[in-house]
Amino acid sequence: MEKIGIGLIGYGGIGKIHTLSYKDIGMYYPGHLPEIDLAAVCTSKPETARKAVRDGGFRKWYTEVAELIQDDDVTIIDCSLPNFAHKSVLLQAIAAGKPIYCEKPLAMNAAEAREITAAAQQAGIQIGMTLNYRFLPAIMRAYTLIQDGALGQIYRFQAEYLHTGYEDPQRPLSWRLDHAKSGGGALADLGAHAIDLMRYLLGEFEAVRAFTKTFVPERPLKAGARETGKVTVDDAAWLQVQLKNGGIGTIEASRFATGILDELRFEICGEKGALRFNLMDGNWLYWYDAARKGGDFGGERGWQRLDTLQQYPGASIPTPRSIIGWQRPHAENQYQFLKAIIAGKSFQPNVIDGLRAQLILEAAYTSAATGEWVNVEQQ
Missing domain, CATH: 3.40.50.720 (NAD(P)-binding Rossmann-like Domain)
Structure with a gap:
């Protein structure tokens, strides 16, 4: 080609x-x-x-x-x-x-x-x-640490993807607020990323229980209009999650996180250590190694900041010490996809990853309607 x-x-x-x-x-x-x-x-x-x-x-x-x-x-x-x-x-x-x-x-x-x-x-x-x-160096480093057993058995996790911007009730309707066009609200839009990251890092979901909330049920049909229409999606959602590996966690997605800009953050705790990440502090991954010795005044114990920045193997520019930007993982996602296509190799995240995220969303919305735990189908 x-x-x-x-x-x-x-x-x-x-x-x-x-x-x-x-x-x-x-x-x-x-x-x-x-x-x-x-x-x-x-x-x-x-x-x-x-x-x-x-x-x-x-x-x-x-x-x-x-x-x-x-x-x-x-x-x-x-x-x-x-x-x-x-x-x-x-x-x-x-x-x-x-x-x-x-x-x-x-x-x-x-x-x-x-x-x-x-x-x-x-x-x-x-x-x-x-x-x-998935293509942030901090996330790729977290993946290698987990795959190498640095955390051991996973006990708990919490993940949130939080936005502001929808608190104003005069913000007009758009396709994102129409279930017939979006298929879901904050959970499908923002939560899909948090769900995928936890699946990628920790493995498959077994069951979920969810609660959703629409804070502004009606909005103007267009900017400045008096006529309003119904909001038919969730403004925020909360999930309890059971993983197949036994881990337990929570996921929150919200467009009503006042004062917050674009925070995709998580904390994962295991028998041997823990990890923390926040997209707004995206140049670093925070790692707690439980094997480090304690002692006087805490000894060597404590959270370590790993300088992940732009550590992309094989990249010509920017230098690895450069700060990461929001666009860069988009380019890496696209590059790795094109590279796989040219080489005739399989790529991830692929259609199966898209399907499994969709099945988790489906289970979550079913649970939100019933209040019950719902098992996640795998295919």
């Missing part, structure tokens, strides 16, 4: 981040991949599509998804659309035999996720998921 032809479907906020990341990959990893060609972009309107070509650097534009997918210059489909549009795009791309890079969550619900997964597996098409926080 002389070029990797990217066909981006959707040029909203996340589509722009994907575009910027594709442009940066060649600088981070010069010569590691064939040339990345921003071959085509698709939006719903000609004026936005033309703007995407002009601002994003794409060569062609479309307003029909099917036309972009069938374009011979497009070898990779990037689905950066709202949740309700994923299934149609992914099934069309699978039918066309083209690998797909898809924003989370995979689909609107477990039934759609199963359908997409079955189609991809039957056709032998890879779907790479945008679960970009």
Whole structure:
């Protein structure tokens, strides 16, 4: 393959981040991949599509998804659309035999996720998921520590993904607040990341019990409007989790965390040690090694700050001592996906990771409706 032809479907906020990341990959990893060609972009309107070509650097534009997918210059489909549009795009791309890079969550619900997964597996098409926080050096270091047995048996964990910004009741309705278009609220949007990270680090979920809350039940249909519409998703959610390995934990997702900007944080405690991380302090992973000796005034015991920063093996720039930014793990997620496709290797996070996150979300929403513990299906 002389070029990797990217066909981006959707040029909203996340589509722009994907575009910027594709442009940066060649600088981070010069010569590691064939040339990345921003071959085509698709939006719903000609004026936005033309703007995407002009601002994003794409060569062609479309307003029909099917036309972009069938374009011979497009070898990779990037689905950066709202949740309700994923299934149609992914099934069309699978039918066309083209690998797909898809924003989370995979689909609107477990039934759609199963359908997409079955189609991809039957056709032998890879779907790479945008679960970009896996690609922070701090998270990758946490993964290696856990895999190497540094924590031993896992006893407990707590994870939260907290945002502010929805406290104003005059904030208008959007697709994110409409269950028919989003498939869920804070839990599906933010909680999906926390769920994936705990699955990635600690293993499969066995059962969940959940509680959800909608603080503002109605909002203006548009900015400044008197007419209101119903909010049909959760503003916040709380999960109790039982892991298959015996660990117990909690997960919280909220868009009503006043004063908090973008905190994805966790603490994991095991028999041999513990780990802490906060996205707003993302240059470091905190590790407690219980094997260190105690003694006078505490001896050698205590939390260690591991300087993970931009420790990406093989990256040309920035230097490993440079501070990490929010966009960088997006670029790494995309790079590792493209690298696997070119090499003919499997990639993770893949469609199975997307499906299993969806099954956990499904179990959580079922539990929130009943108040009971719900077992998580694995497939």
